[in-house]
Structures are given as structure tokens and as C-alpha cells.
Amino acid sequence: MILQSLVHLYDELSRQGKVAREGWGIAKVSHRLVLDEEGGLIGIVSARKKVLRGKKEKEIPSDMMVPLPATRSSGVKANFLCDNSSYFLGVDNKGKPERTKECFEAARALHHQILDGCHSAEARAILSYFDHWDVAGARDNPLVQTNLEDILGGSNFLFHVGNKDVSDIPEIRDAWERYYRSGSGEEDTIKGQCLITGKKDMPIATLHPKIKGVLGAQSSGANLVSFNAPAFCSYGYDGEQGQNAPVSEEAANAYGAALNFLLADRTHAKVMGDTTVVYWSEHGEEAYQDGFLGMMGDEGGLTDEELDDVLAHMKEGRSSDIGGISVSPDEPFYILGLAPNAARISVRFFLRNTFGDILKNLAAHEERMKIVHSSLEKERIPLYWILKAMDNPDCRKESAPSTFWAGKLTNAILINGYYPEAVYKNIMRRVFLCHEKSSGGGKNKEKKIDYIKASFIKAYLLKNCGMKWEGKIQMAVNENCNDISYVLGRLFSVLENIQKSANHGINSTIKDRYFNSACATPAAVFPLLWKLTNAHLGKLDQPKAAYFKKKLGMLMDKIAMPDTGTPLPHRLTLDEQGAFVLGYYQETQARYAGKKEEK
Template sequence: MILQALCDYYKRKSDLPRLGFETKAIPFVIEINAAGHLVQIEDTRTIEGKKKIAHNFLVPQGEKKTSGVATNLLWDNAEYVLRACGTDKLAKMSMERRMKYRLRLREMHSAFIEQIKALPESVYEDTGLTAVLNFLVSDFKHMKANRKRLKADPLWLEILETNPVLTFRLNGDLELVCQRSAVRAVLEKVETDTEEITCSVSGEIDVFERLHTSIKGVWGAQSSGANIVSFNKAAFNSFGKEQGANAPVGKRVAFAYTTALNYLLSKESTQRIQVGDASTVFWSEKHTDLENTFADLFDEPPKDDPAKQTRAIEALFQAPQIGALSYDGGKTPFYVLGLAPNAARISVRFWQVGTVAEMYARIRWHFEDLEIDHASYEKSYLSLFRLLVATATQGKSENIPPNLAGEFMRAIFAGLPYPQTLLQAAVRRIRAEREVNYPRAALIKACLNRQARYSPSHEKEITVSLDDSNTNPGYRIGRLFAALEKIQEESSPSLNATIRDRFYGAASSTPVTVFANLMKLKNHHLAKLEEGRKRYFEKLIGQLMSDINDFPAHLSLADQGRFAIGYYHQRQAFFTKSESTTKGE
């Protein structure tokens, strides 16, 4: 299903490379004349921010690199193309290793030349290909002249030290040599000398693809790429079949799905987001508005446009009213795929399929469930990144619990309860840091409300703001704890630590062990307040205690979450009242 959906997307995207080609970032192009003399080295890079970004070119599909020598047709790194190596690299090698490396360079360069010579004889009539061969294979005088021109070029030292990808262009042409019609005609022909099979994805007769192109761009995977379909050990084989024969996929399908996925995962793609350790891509069967706005809904907004996510979510809520979900558009299938590294392979973290209308509805539910009171300076909507780092140690993305992002996304797009591990992580982080902030409170509210909808217990759902009618013991005791802390703060403004810093963990899990002492301590604090504030707090505590017969010996995980929400709601209510009083004055 995943490969088939990717193939359909490839067919839809007419601008993607066709069979036999791929898109590659190439920083330097060697420009030569028809005689094979070097004209110049062209720098294709442009400055974006503080980085130099190489231009993307359509080139022949690259070989799957291994520890051995494997070269690409008419493009590769400087070691293959020019037998080039920086002096610093050689200086760090021993004499023996240096000799071996020089031999390997010669072997790599020879392989690059032989790859070109292996093309059909009809291609040799092409002026561009003849020029490349003249540049690479020439007499001593010709070669010496080209070497002299290379070393005189200001980019030569950078090429030696960085070993960049290079290719060729004939002087006066706009296209590369590898893009010339004679070369394209050869590469676009499908080989027929390999076994024909019935493709397990398309069901059509096709040429068997033994090794699939590597997928690049998955965060944490090998920089050279990894595979979704891979059989590289005997333990993975069956019935004596080897490698790709265990899951026979045709050459056309293998090229289509790998090209589409590499395009979606590329740095320039607007159809990818990073969710924890899961590199997430998304697309629809045909173009829809959701394809354009999906990343804005979940990703962290850019610094130069902090309101971008808010605008996208507001548009999401308005979509049904303005007719954005017409019958045809709403019925279009939409796909969300989460990928994570797994040694030399890529594992599927989650795969969600639904119509555009279903996705719109489920995303709206997600943001409605997260809605909770917060300070005016805080964002109205939280990105997935902000929610997940709120559960991580030290607020660092690398400390987000493994698999949590994938489980979270799966719950959002399936409309199911959020994972129990998400609630556990949020409650645990609050107890460890003794801070109930906006993202954690929003997460806990969303988790508890979704659980309540799917649970037979008929537990009351948590509201956006303070709920005086909620008599749940955890919620009530959380409110009481916030009131006791507020009394302490007002009576002793210079305190460095409040009861929250000392007793939150015990109060939220085993209330009976601490509340007796806290209730006694509050009398001492109340005595320091002016009469009006004292009466206000006594009345509030009386209301809260009216529904608390006795402090529980233990609160369940869900009630620990309600304790945190009760505490948060009550603190927000104190802030709102004090703010309105200040404005009134």
C-alpha cells in the first residue's frame, strides 16, 4: 500500500526525474570545449543565509555505493572524476596507506572512464561525449595542459579538500553532457537482459530490480542512504531467493517509489516535517490545499513569521464554512508516512490513510482537545515539537522518549486516544521539575478527555478553564494545593521556594501524607494577610473541602493528571482575577 501510493504520487508529479535519471546537487561543473580542453570550473552554488547551496541537476541514476569501487555515469566525486586528493588528507596517512590509497584512486578513475566507454558505439558520435573522453583520455601533452589549467583555477584547492560531486558541460551548451539527447536515449531504454517478473506492487510484467535505490533524508539514518525494501543477510531470505527476489518489485515501480520518496524527504521539500525521531512526509492522491498547509499546522513556525501556524489553524477551522471541503476535494485520499532509522534500514513509524475531509476533522479535534487557558503572551496553538519537548528531560528534543512521536501522530490521524505513555511522560516531567506549564497542561487535558470518550467510566471531561462543578478528587485537591501555595506566596512574598517546590510530588500522588501538615501551615500564613484576602481564601478553601471527605492515600495516573489540571486552572484563575483587578484600578 505504501509503495503503491508513492508510485501514484510519482505518476502525478510530471516534474520528477524519469526512469534512468535522478536529481543531484552538484556544486561544480567542469566546462570543456569540443577538443576536451578545460575552459573553466563553474561554481553553481548560491548563498542562502550563511550556507552555500549547490544547484540541483538531472543526472543519470547513481550506482548503489558499497565499500568497493562503484562509479556513476558522467558524474561523481572528485576522486573518481579527476583522481584528486587533498594534501592534508595524504599527510595524515602512513607511507604504506598512502600507496594503497593512490592505487585505489587510479582504480576509481579508471572505473569512471570505463563506465563511459561501456556506452553503445552510437553514442560516441555525440560531440559532448567525445569531448569528455578527450578530456579524460588524452596524450601526455594534452593532459599536462589540462592539469595546469585545473591547478590555476581558484576553485581547485577547495575541490581537493572537499571532494565534491563534479560533472561536465560542453562550452556553449546550457545542458550538461549527461543530459544530451544521445545519452538520454540510451538511459531511457529499460534493460531486458534480466529476469522478467510480475511486480508485487503494480501486478504488471516488468524487469526485476535486485537492488533498490537508497532513501536519503531520514533524520538519523546513514548519510549515504538506507532502504525500506532490503534483504542483505541470509536470515532474511526465503526459499533460496536472494536480495530483492524475496519481494519482487519491477524496475519501473522501484524507480518510481524511491524517486517520489527521495523528493518528499529532500531539504527543499515543503511536504515533510520532523516529529521526534520520525521524519514525516505527506501527500494526497491529487493536489489539495491540505498538502500545502499540513506542515504549517504541525511544524514550528519560522522566526520571521511566528503567526504562520496560527493562520493555518484558523483557516482549518473555517474550511467547512467557506466550502474548502467540496465533495471531490473532501473525498481525495490523503497519506501520512513516518520513517525512522533502524541500522542500515528505515523502519515505518506510522502510516495513516484517510480522506482529506477525515484528516481535516481529526486535526480539528486534536487542536480542540488541546485548548486550555493560558497567558495572553503565549501562543494560541502549540506545535508538535513544543508539545513533545515538554515531556523531555531538560526540554531537549534528543530526550523525547523513543516511539512517542509516532504513537502521538497515529492517534491524531486515527482519531483514537492519545498513547498512555504521553500522559505518563507529561506527569513524570511535572513531578521531576515541579512545573505545570501551558504545553504540559494542554497535553494532559487532551489525553484525559480522549480517554474519557472511549472509557465506560463516564468520567467528566476537563473544560478549557476553571470548572467549579468538577468534583473529581484529583482535580479538587489540585485546586486546593494551588490555593494553599497562593496563600503562602501572598503572606511571604520574599520566599525563594514554595510548597510546590517541596511537596508537589507527594501531594499529587499520595495526598494523605502531606495535606494534613499543609492545612495546618496555611493557618499560620492566613494570619499574616489582610482581612479581605483572608476571608476570600477561607471561603475558597471551604468550597473546595466541601467535596473532599478525606485525602486519598494514592491517586491513579489519570487523577495525578487531573491534579495537575486542577492546580493549573486555579493558578490561571488567580492570575486572570488579579489582572482584571489591576485593569479595573
């Protein structure tokens, strides 16, 4: 299903002119080998482009459309028109002169095989170059000596004749495409039925294309499909590589080109922890990606009002407009999560659904996340903010919990499934471990209970523990909720407020010393807090003391008094501790909102 979807995307993108047509690909070219009409080398010219890296300008190879490069693992296999110095100059620093000569001869044979029937001056110049270039004395050539450092650096070279790149010559392009369609002209090419397209008598890909742009994978590219050990092969196909699951060269190159296109364009790819998420619509329209990116909490070029309008249309099953493009709720939409592995790329998840249903799932998550907050806070919470809330700001990225749970959390949100319990536990852990003390120059790195943590705790309780908390937990403080854990959280906020009112300018409050124990074992802590509160109330003027006593009385009335023992639970479960945190957060936010109204 993954490969079929990518092949279909390739067909759509090639019709739109966004990717190279069959037989062509993008290569990084650093130099041009300039030939005269007789095939003599008259120059080695830089093809690099200048880009800004930070504050410095740097030269990097240019991305150029060339005949599709061969997939190499080992052995000698030449590319047409564009290749490295081993194949085109017979010069390298590998210390194997015999192999280097073999590479040059392979390139000469390939170019003769393709261009022998061509009559253009450019084709004759290339063949003449290969026939007359002296491999034995190549390193002593003045042009090679001048550019030796770049040549030995593994650069790719493209032939250039008569002020033209030879890849732009129509006759040479036609010759290459005839050769490519014939099955690469190799006598030992295995043919069979392609599992992706269903076409019969097709050249089967032994090695699949390299995929570039997956975070943590090899920068030179890694395989999505490969068979390099008997354990991965079907019975009887040990060591047969591509024959184990036959995919035609046409389909393999198509899915590779489509996936590399998505990964190269960061509007189609998003990194979540160690998972690189790519997404696309069946017809390759970018408007769908913009809408999806906006609902994930990123800008996506859309305002909140535009996203709300799109979502309203999707819920009603009607098409909407994004950037002048009509988007349909019934458009198939694909989301693929990729992560690095030792030898190949690992697929974390693959989802196929209609665009409307995926947006509805994101909206359901967004609705659960809604909670009262400061007007300065962003309404839509990006997914990576939730992941960041799991981590200690001082921990190394590779050991951060978000690195391991990003893929599962993303998948849960997109299918409207249960949130991973580990994400909730890690966020609660950060609540308990964080101490809002100034450090590193007097600036807090992390808040104990902030908008993001409270939002996810609320969403988790409503989704994973809905039978218990549905109707009890709302966006703002729920005055009618009598659950003991939620009430105690609100009560703790009031006790803290009393302490602050009685001791103006206090540096630390009961939250710094007692919050964690009050949340976990309330029966052991609250009697002490009430004793402290009585002392604080004695410091207040009568009207303010009366207000706080009334507030305390209202909350105490919600706590059921048993016939024997303490009315407070000795220990709260983990979900009850989350409700305690929410009660504290929402009561505190209500207090701030009340102060603003008074002002």
C-alpha cells in the same frame, strides 16, 4: 501500499514539472570538465554555488539535472555524463591504480555504447576525450595538478562542450533516454513482472535508490528497500537481492525520486523526535500540505482564522480554499513516518485517509487540549511543544524521552487513537521533578506546571480515561466537579494563595515543599497544611480572611465525610494525580483572571 502511493505521486509531480522525468535525476556537481571540439581537456571549472551558513559564506556543489546516477554498492559501475574522478579522469586517492583504470574503461565503454550513433559535435568530443585521455599520466596533467585537492575530494564532474552542458544537448538526451528505456543495456539484466506497477517483462532493480534527508540516517543516503541477508529473503531467494520482491527499475527510480523530493522540501517533511514525517496529497497539491502543517501547530502560511474556516468546511464535507486552491475533504492524503536504522530506513507508521478525516482527527486532539491560559500563549499547541514538555532541559537530545515516543504520539493523534501512556507518565514526572528555582544566571529553565503540561494532562484524561473524567474536566475550573483529587488540587491552590497573601514577597511557597507529596499522598500532608493555613489566616485583615474562609468552606463541603477514618485518600492513582494537577492549574488561572478583572 507505500511504494505504490509514491510511484503515483511521482507521476503527478512529473506532469507538474516538479521532478525530473523518467531516466533523469538530481546530482551534486562541483566542477565542469571543459572540452574542445576535438575532445581535448581545456579546463576544470568550478560549478559550485555560494550559500550563507550562519554569518559565513560557503561554496557547496550545485544540484543539477543529469542522467539518472547508478546505484552502487560495490564493484565498478559508470554513470553517463556526470561522475567522479575515478571514472572520468582516472585519478583518485584510493591506492588501487588497476581498479581506477577499470573505472575509466567502464565509463569509456558506457559512453561509446550510448553515443556511437550520435553525430553532434558534442557527442564526438566526449568520445574523442575517452579515446585519447592518458590515464597513466593523468595525475601529471597541469589542469589536474591545479585542481588536485578538489579532484581527490570525491567531486562529481559534468562534461561541458562549446559553452553548453552536454546534458542539455537534445541528441544526447534522446540517446540516453533510448538507452535507459531499453533496460540500461545490460546483458545480464533480469526481467520480470513488477510488483508495484504490474507491468510484465520489465528490468528488475537489483539495488534500490538511496533516500536522503531522513534525520539520523547516513548523509549519503539509506535504503528504504534492500535485501542483504538470508533472514530478509523469501525461501529459495537467498542472495538474490532484488529478485526476492521484484520491483522494476522504473518503479524503484520513481518512488525514490518522489520520496527524495518530499524530504528535500521541508514544507513536506517534519522532524518529530527521531522520526521524520513526510506527507502528501494524492494529486501533489501543496495547499493540502499547508493545511496539514497549520493544523499540526506550525505556521504553514495560514492564520488561525483561515485554519478555522478550512476546518469548518471539512467538518461539513465541503471544499474549502487555501491560497486560492480548492481543497476537497475527500482528497486521499498520506503520512509516512521514517526513522534511521542500522542498515536501512525503518518505517514507523504509514497512514492513508481522506484529508477531511485527518483534519478532523487533528481538530479532536486540539479540542481536548484546550484549556484556560494566558492571552500571551499560543492557541494552537504544536506537537513538538508537547514532546519538549517530556524532557529535562538539561538532558542530552539522544537520551530524551521525546526521541523515543515522538512517532507513537504522532501516530496516535493522526488516527485519533489513545495517547501513549509513557508520554503522560513522562510529563507527570517532569511536574514532580521540576523545582522552580532560579539557576544559570537567575532565569528559570522550566515551569513546574505550565500551559503545555496542563493541556496534555487534560487531553490524556479525556481520551484515555474518558469513562471516569468525561464531564468532570473542562476547559476552565469546574465548580461542580466533586471528585476528591480535583477538589484537592483546587484546595492546594487556595492554601498557597492564603500563604502568599499573608507573607508578601515570600521566596518559596508550600508548592515548592509540599506539592509532590500532597498530590501523591494527600492524607499525610493536608492536615499539616491546614495547621499552617490557620496561622496564615491570623495574619490577614478581617475582610480578606473572611473571603478565604468562605472559599475554603465551599471546597471542604465537596469532600465527603466518612463515618470512620480520614476523609482524605491515603494515595492517589496516576490519573487522579493528573486531575489534582489540573485542579491546581485551573484554580490558579481563575485567580489570575479575577485579578485582571479587578484591575
